[in-house]
Amino acid sequence: MNGEQLEKTLSASVYAEKVFSIYREQIEEDYNLDQYLSGLSRQEIVRITQKTLQEVEDEQQWMKLLRILRARLMFRWIWQDVNKLTNVVQLTKELSDFADICISEAKDFAQKPLLQKYGEPIGVDGSVQDLIVIGMGKLGAQELNLSSDIDLIFAFDEQGETNGKKVIDVQQFCILWGQKLIYLLDHITADGFVFRVDMRLRPWGDGSPLALSYAALEKYLIQHGREWERYAWIKARVITGIEKGQELLAMTRPFVFRRYVDYTAFAAMRDMKSMIEKEVVRRHLQDDIKLGAGGIREIEFIVQVFQLIYGGAKLELQDRQCLVSLAHLAEMEFLTTSVVKQLKDAYLFLRRVEHAIQALNDQQTQSLPVTDDLRVRLRIALGYGTWSEFIDDLDTHRHIVKAQFKLLIQENIDTETVTNQENLQQHLNEHLDESARQLVHEFWSSNAVKKLPAQALDRLKAFWPTFIELVLQSEKPQSALLRLMPLIESVLRRTVYLVMLVESKGALQRLIKMAVVSPWICEELTQYPVLLDDFLSMDFELPTRLDLQDAMRHQLLRVEADQIEDQMRVLRLFKKSHVLAVAASDVLAESPLMKVSDALTDIAEVSVDTTLHLAYRAVADRFGFPVLKNGQRCTLDTKGFIVIGYGKLGGIELGYGSDLDLVFIHDLEEQTDTNGLKQITGFEFALKVAQKFMSLMTTQTLDGRAYEIDTRLRPSGEAGVLVTSLRAYGLYQEKSAWLWEHQALVRARSIAGDEVLRKAFEVIRSQVLTQVRDTKVVQDEVLKMRQKMKDHLGSNETEKKSGIFHLKQDAGGIVDIEFMAQYMVLAWSGTKPDLARYSDNVRILEDAARLGNLSNAEAQALIQAYLSERAESHRLALANKNMQVQATDWQDTREIVCKLWQKLIDPTAGNALDSQ
Template structure:
């Protein structure tokens, strides 16, 4: 042994002195091996335990051997810690790995006599039942300290009976099994103990059954689970129990991590903190570096409160380990990076002090020693020259934790708005008409509130003055109130949202402003309150394409490929939350129209790409991969499949309520079979991918649909196949397509799928569009199609006489401009191929000017008219209003469009000043 290191070890720990005196021969043998002080892997620790206990059948010999091994390993860990040969994370992980191995060994050893006496425990479903051991607390998080209790919960999958000579039920069998496991580890012998076992975290605590079934645990958590138990179950981890254990733990996740952002965690945290403070005062343990102010528990509280608030929607926050989740909080922007670094530094320092305290006498304590000799031992181990110097550093680090904790979870001052409730109601009544007053009265005295729990009613009463104050500050108080009332009613039984709006400064004011502008936003939030989670954390910048891709990919990576319901939920909430973010940026930050459309189109494209990947994987998992048209095996990287976007998504001009016009094209060998266990033809494979895509996108769930999808623009329309080969698409477009189908192709582009196939499609599209065409014929076909649309979708003659203008379908509207852009491509791209390059109207019109087919003034006039009309259509969509507007307000814009229409398409059309219409 290294003499200096040995001296440091013995100075750091009286317990180490005892171990050395009792097991000097073994320790000298251990320390003669160079590898002994290197980090240990979980497998190495398992092998230590296995090799130590192998072939031991006598209980007392088994217990002696494991306790001696524990003493040897503890000496090693104290040696490493005292000589700074390890770090906190490595040390706590190794301690936890040893606990896991000891638990597994004890569980196995305890089973044999029970089987001999009672037989195997058989569930009612016929399966042999296993004892599920759930590690809680520091062991669950794999953060065990040098002299820590291990918090366990015992469970089993289902009830039943044993099949031996002395039959007992499965629960009793598992209780006996658990009792023996505890005895093997916890019982103090001449050699000490292995681990103190604490079972008080089980449902109902002390006095309740030691083992509980999956069903009983699920019922307990759903009906009786308390807030502090949510904190406890954050760190839960299955030590033994196999697939049934994993399923049991998965069942607890919704109890811990609520589907919606949960600001009630603040309230529970304050109650728990107050309880701990009372206990600290009662026991006079202010110097406890775990429970005292600025201690380990406060760092954990800060992390856990964010985990409980956001963990249901931000899955990366569900990690059990404190430091890992702390870093995630910084990455997702919930904590400032400086705060993350300060808390990490304090946590590691406090954990090292904890180890130094516990190394002294192998005692489960976090209180600073009072005896001078123990103090001196501890500060030498920690590298300080004096107790005063140590306290100065400790207090500095604790102060930083206290600041962050109080800043986050400080007690609320008495709410002055609640005190002035009557005055606020009086002011509100002064701006409401009788119908609105009656609506408020019915809300407060109706049946819905009478059925609410008292706590929910109290939260509503706390929230109401805040709502009134925000509404009174708006420029349309009655409008805001009437639009927000359905939202308030929709969350009455999930009043966590009311807490959220009170806790989140500024969120309520933003919500009121958005309500005055957009009933559509209010309706979305009312139907899908989960979107409030995202609303509260928005920065009101338009989402970036890369961020969208990264976010959705990370969310879907955490879901197994066969968990279709979870996939659909993620896709729906991704789309809805990000569209809401765009709308918020549109309304509150007044983002430019083109950027709004770009963002909405990006959301759609990212959704389509992800859904196509999922659909392809699901079908391939079942049937294997097909061959492509050239005989090469398709893979996830070579799918030979693409999705073509037409219309608004193709033209990068999506609005808030837009559906998606899509066509599916493949490059798969239709006759060849897939290479899976259940082979199907390549044609059927492509069809199933398209069908699965449609199902993932359009199935109506509680979270709605991702998008409405229209596939009627595929070859032969509704009579045609859902998915088409590239060759068949080419043949159709060249030989059978109508002119209007080539018009549609102008606004088409590949938006998802394999890159090489997307490039093939784009080449084909340009080749089709740049065919030489007779201008007169194109003009006649475009005019005929436009007239059909006016007749079926435009304003009636009576409406036109009444001064109504349909912004999209009437003459001089959006469709006229779109048709002129399409005409430009079909009529002129034969001699000017650059006109077929883009699919969006603005750039097509710009290119028409560059090629001198349109004058710069004409192109500018059309673009300005188009952007103005589209901007108004956006505003109307947000306001849930129709596209019919006052013709008088649009006269100049329509005149410019109609005059160009007359010149390009229909020389017989005139713009009649007296009727405000193009005829």
């Protein structure tokens, strides 16, 4: 053997000396094995353990052999750790793998005598019940120390009875099974133990049955689960009974990771930290590198609090391992890269110290030794020349951890602010009129507040002074207060939201700023408080199309194909939360109008695409697939069905609250049946898909509707069928459509469905729009349609005389510009087909200038007028105001638009503004 490495190992560990003196011959034999000096894979550990125990039937012999194997492996791991032949991650993984196989082997060995005595445990459904072993703590995270306890929970699927001569119930069988498993591993013999087993993390702890059914465990977590247990269950991992065990873990996930952003985790962490600190003082554990200030537990708490706050929405944060989740915190920018590196370095350092401490005497302890001889051994194990050098490094790491932990958990409630609540309230009253002051008084005097549970009332009282302080700092305190009071009232029974806002003061400031600008946002949040979850974690960057697709996919992964209500909930909350995110970016980050419209359009398109897929799959699951016109059988990818977006959706110009103008087109053999057990014709299939789509999108639920949908632009309007074949659509556009329908087609665009069919639609659109038309006829028809709209939707004479301008419908408004763009396509694309390429007004106007039909100055003037008017329409929508504005503010813009209207469409009009 390597003498220098052996001497260092024996000098570092009393336990290693003891093991070497007993098992020297076997250890020297082990050393000659190649894998002794390198890492052991899980498969190798399994093979070594099973080989050791193979064909052993005697219980005492089984226990003896496993304990000897454990001692030899422990010597090996200490050797590698002391001589830096391994690292913390590799070592803890190998230790955890060994624990897994020991548990599995002990479980199998413990079952045999029980089966002989009682028979198999049979559930009420007739299935044989298994003992599910859940690893908690460091075992669950595969982070075991050299001398860790293993925290276990035993469970089984369902109640029942054994089928042997002596009958006992399944729970009693599993309790006996678990007791024997513990004895085989935990009992101390002349050869020591394998693992100390701790069962106190099970529901109700030591006072409860050793094994529980899934139903009992679920009931406990729902009704009695405590906050500290959420922390514990983060690390839960199935050791045996993988399939059923995974079902159990899936059941616990909603308890651990709340669907909403959950800032109550801060309070729970503070409570646990307070209890730990009291225990540290009581037991004189200040030098405990796990529980003491700046220790391992504080690093774990830092990671876990982010996991509990955001893990429900960000699945990456559900990882059990501390270092993995720590890396994710940097990727998601919850912590800076430099802070994460410091915490990682501290964690690895402290865990290595922990191993060295436990290697001294094979004891489960994290306290620094106090005797000189053990201190010498520890510094040798860690490679330090003096004790003071080691302590300097230890203090440096602990100071960093302590500072970061304090920064994270410090209370965000200013105690001086709380103390001065009356002064703040008086200051607020100076900014309120009598009706607003009365509203506040009525709120605090209301039965809703009086009936709040004590904890909820405390949360409200803690929130209120912070809220008042920030309201007073806003531009319009009364507006902010009046708009947010309904939201506060709506969350009184879910005061966790108030905790979130207090813990995230920046989020509360942003909320107040948005309230000043947009009552619409406040109304959305009040009606759907669940949107606060997303608001609090927003980064206020506009979402990309890829971001939206990923978000939708992740949310639907949790929903089964037949859970229609859950699908509708996902669609609605997806739309509402992302539109809210766009509005926040619009208001707080002042994102450009075109990018805001692009983002709103992307949200709608992802919603439409997803809804079409869900609707198509639902119909296909029931009736089978139809046949395409080319004779091929459809699939989920080759649907033979598309959705066309018209209007603002087609023109990539959606605003807040816009409905969707949609047309459904298919390319199916209408009379050929589907291939399901229950068959329908291709036409019936297409119709059912369209109807299912409409139902998923527009059904009113507790979460509202996803979108309002208008299908009146389909061939023949409301008199036509809901879905049309591509051929019939093309014939209608060619033979029967009015010119105004071709106008509408300018802003049409295929947005979802079969790619081949989408391209075929674009060909038809291009062919229809690039027909050679009589310019005078187009002018007359466009002018006639525009006048109808002004008469029905524009300002009346009284409003015009009082200086009102309808931003959208009056002369010089948005619709005039849209009609001019549509006129250009219909009148000129017969000779210049490039004009029909795009469906959005800005690019049509740009192409008109590029092709010489407009001067650059004219095109840019129209584009700037259009963007200015649309930007104002967005602002008005956010403020819940109609489109009527002061005409004097828009005089110059309107004159530009009206001048070009006169030039392009109505030369006889004169100055349209003079007639108003």
